[in-house]
Amino acid sequence: MASKVRLFVDHPLGEGQLVPLTREQANYLFAVMRLPVGTVLSLINSRDGEWDAEIAEGNKRGGVLACQAQTKPLQMPPDLWLLFAPIKKARTDFIVEKAAEMGAAKIMPVLTEFTNSDRVRQDKLQAHALEATEQCGGTYVPEVSEVQKLDSVLRDWPEGRQLMFCDEARVGERAGLSGSAGPWAILIGPEGGFSEAERIRLAALPCSTVVSLGPRILRADTAAVAALTMWQMALGDWG
Template sequence: MFVSIMWGFMSETRSKIRLFVRSNLATDGICELTPDHAHYLYNVMRQREGAQVGLFNGRDGEWRAEIISINKNRCSLAVIVQTAPQGIPPDLWLLFAPIKKTRTDFIVEKAAELGCSRIRPIFTRNTNSERLRIDRLQAHAIEAAEQCGETSIAQVDPPMKLRDVFEGWNVDRRLMFCDESRDAPPAQVALRNADHGSWAILIGPEGGFSQAEAEQIRSLPFVQPVTLGPRVLRADTAAVSAITLWQAFLGDWL
C-alpha cells in the first residue's frame, strides 16, 4: 500500500518515462529527440501524440514534456513545466581497475545509480582488461540516471595509468583506498568521524595491487586506507560496498 501511494504521488509530478537529452530545457520550448529515442518511445514503449515524458539534460532539472508528433524515426515534444530542480550529486569519484566487460559495465552503472559524480578507469600492473569504449560506458551512466530518477549525469573519464592518477591531485580530495591486505581500519570506523567534502574511492583489480603500488598509495598524505569486512570481495562487489558505506556516513543519504 505504501509503495502504491508513493507512486501515485510521484506520478502527478514526474513522468514515468524519463529521457536524457542534449537540448536546453525551458517552458514552451520544443525538443527534438534522436532517432534512437524516437524508436524507443514509438516502437518499444508504444507512445503516441499526447503522451507525456520526463526530460532532463544534467543542467536544467527535470521537465514534463508532451509528444506533439512521433513516428519510428522522429519525435518532437513540447516542454511544459519543470517537475524537479537540478540536483547536485556528492563530490565523490570512483577510481577502479577495469575487469571483464559485463562486470565493468555493472560497476559504472551502479556507481552512477549510487551517486558518484565522476567515474575513472585506471590501469594497474594486474589490470586484466585494457580495451574500453568510454562512449559505451558513458551511455550506461546515462541509462542509470534515467532509471533511478537522477537529474545529473556521472562523467566517465578516459582511462589513466595508476602512476599518472596522482600527478596534480588536489590534496583536499581525500582518497578512500580499499586495501585488500586488511592492514587498515574497517571503513565504517574510518568514515564515522571523517570530514565531509571532496572524496574519491579506489578499487583495485582482480589480482590486487602490486606491493609497490600499494605502498605508493598508502604513502600519500590524502589517503585513508580501509577494509570492507572479513570477506574477499570481487572488484564489482567491492565498488558497490565502498560507495554504499561512504554514502551512509558522508554522502547525501543522511
C-alpha cells in the first residue's frame, strides 16, 4: 500500500493556497523520493488541519504545492504539558515521540538535582515530535521547549495550571488521578528519582497532585507513557 507523503509546513493551508517548499523539503521530495509534478501529498501546519496538496512545480532546490481540499480538521490535544528529566539519548527521544503520539500539547525537558544529562538538542527533539506526529496521522505538532531548570519552571508556574507529580517514592500506593479539568502538566523524574528537597517542595505546591504509578518501579520512559494514559483517561480526550 503506497501511502501519501505527509509534510509539515510553516505556512497557512486553505483552498487554492500556494505553499512554497524549503530547500530541505524540495530535496526530500524530488531528490530522495523522486516524486513527479502532479503528485498529491498531505500537509499539516498545526493550525489548519490536514490538506491534500498537489505538486505544482519543483526541483531539488525549491518548489510549490497547491492546496486542494481539507482531509482532516485540526485535532488539538488537550492543554497538557509533559515535563521530564532528560535521560540517555535513545530514551529521551522515545519520551518525546511518545508524548507526541499520546497527545501532549507541549514537551518540556527540565533539569532536576539528579538529572545526569544536560546535553539536550532542542532542534533534534522538535524534529522527533514532528516525525511522530506525521507517522501517527496527527494534525498538531507539540512544541518542544529548550531545556530549563525545574527550579525556574516552578518559580514561574502559571496560575491555574495543575501538576501531576509522579513520585517514584510512592511506588506501591494506590494508583489513580483525581482533579478537575483545565490546564495540567505531568512531571516525570530522572532515573534515581527526585531529591528529598525536591519531593518535599513538589508535594507542597498548591497546584500539585502526588500520584503513584503502581506497585513496580518504572523506567522514566515507561512512566511517561503510563502517566499520559492515566491523565488522558481521567481528564483528557480519551474518556
